[in-house]
Amino acid sequence: MSSIPKQTRQWIVSKAPKTNVSLSGDDATFKLQTIDTPSINDGQVLVKLKYLSNDPAQRGWIQDGVLAERLYVSPVRQGDVMRSYGIGEIVQSKAENLKEGQLVSYMANWTDYRVLEAKEVNPIQEDKEAGIKATHFIGALGGPGLTAYYGLVKVAEAKAEDTVVISGAAGSTGSMAVQIAKHVLGCKRVIGIAGGAKKCEWVENLGADVCVDYKAADFEEKLIKATEGYADVYFDNVGGHILDTMLKRIQRYGRVAVCGSIATYNDPESTNLKNWFEVIANRIELKGFIVMDAYRDGNGQKMVDAVRNAVKEKKIKIEKQGETIVPTKFDDIPKTWTLLFEGGNQGKLVTELTD
Template sequence: MSPIPKQTRQWIVSNPPKTNVSLSGDDATFKLQTVDTPSITDGQVLVKLKYLSNDPAQRGWIQDGADAERLYVPPVRQGDVMRSFGIGEIVQSKAENLKEGQLVSYMANWTDYRVLEAKEATPIQEDKEAGIKATHFIGALGGPGLTAYYGLVKVAEAKAEDTVVVSGAAGSTGSMVVQIAKHVLGCKRVIGIAGGAEKCSWVESLGADVCVDYKAADFEEKLIKATDGYVEVYFDNVGGHILDTMLKRIKRYGRVAVCGSIATYNDPESTNLKNWFEVIANRIELKGFIVFDAYLKGNGQEMVDTVRNAVKDKKIQIEKQEETIVPTKFEDIPKTWTMLFEGGNKGKLVTELTN
């Protein structure tokens, strides 16, 4: 194991954005700084960052002027280290239950080394026979997998007799929704929405009966055809125009699990729902949720275990869930993260630190 350096790098939020994130110039959203590497005391571990999770929700955490009373987690304020989940390796330990060399999932943040209390580090175990890698614990077996299962099963209450539509179907959560709906719940029909022919083909390879390209000129026409007869369940990852369009394609008394709004994160004022009356006229139920709700209700681990068993039973093609693992220098962490908002990934977007 390499010697631990006396100093550690970290990215802080220097200019919380109102609209688009800036990667350079005087108004750059993030700033790289160097601080002394912290030391540990009894019951603590020092963890070296190996992989970062990239999640659209992080954009909301850094929004300029975010109201802490209305946000589900404390916002990341100016001068704070950027928050992120991740996978790391324990390089020093004074905790009896955690050994040096152990891989753990944790709130990593954008920092080389971080001191954790033992309870803040969750040991992970790869399973080569089942195809389970370390990075799956920030993907299919982490937040995205749990979000997909909880939102689809507990929030939207999808059943085998339902037709399910999911936007952002090529993303980390959406691609899991496709597989859970088709191969775990056995839903009658599963329709994905993604950007580009290549992504749509990939979504269909996961089990979607059809995937509609929202970048195509005839998107709405094809969506109407794909949803002929209307649908019972819509899992919304994007908000914006696609949500507005889908409000016209949901059956009376249909259910919408409202998971994300990536289409509007960089332009909060762009949301314009012209079809809102559809919610009233057709008594559509929309329910927002946060993945943390699963644990607050006491059955989060049970759902994670269900997803893990589906992987072992080959119902979920976990080997396809990290289609975009990006080798990244520490200095380029923000650049890799912004791929989320450029449509640059299939499945889970993971940053693999190379230095």
């Protein structure tokens, strides 16, 4: 076990962004600061950060002017440490059931070392035989996997006879949704939407009957062809133009699980739904949801177990291509995070701390 430094680094929000995040200059969104490494008391552990989860929802948490009463979690305000889930290693413990060297998932934040109560960390166990690695607990076996399962099963109520369309299909949640729809729920037709031929090929390898490239010049033409007969369920990860286009391709009385809007997070005013009348004319049901809703329903752990069982039964692939792990120095954490909004990841985007 390496010695514990006297000081620890952390990234704070220095200026809440209205549009694109700035990584430098006077308007930099984040600022690096150093504090004394906190000491621990009985019942606590000191955790060293190893991997950070990068999630589009984090962008909404720091939006300038966001109202706390309209957000599902507390906003990250100016001066606050940037919030994030992560995987870390216990380097010091005064908790009975937690040992040094144990890997845990926790609310890591963008901070090097963090002191937590024992109940605030969740021990994780890698399983080489099943191909389960530590990073999967912030990806396929964490929030993204649960989001995909809950959104399809409880929110959209997808069934075997349904045609399902999933946008952001090469992302962490979308790629899981494709596999759950096809291999767990047995939906008759699964259509992915992703950016670029390479990503679309991977999405089809996961089980999609077809994947439509939204970057292609003939995107709308190909989407119409793919959704001939219309879609019963649309799992929306992106919002914006793709959502607007899909409103014309949803079956009468179809269901939309509204999961994310990554196309508009950096420019909230860009949302322009020209086809909104389709919702009225065809009585389309749109329902927004947050993954935490699964636990409010009391079924969260059952769903997590269902996803993990599907992995062990080889119905869901958690292959190398399902993660984009970026080796990153602590000083470059914000830079890696912004890859989310540049289409720089396939599957789950994970920051691997190298210092």
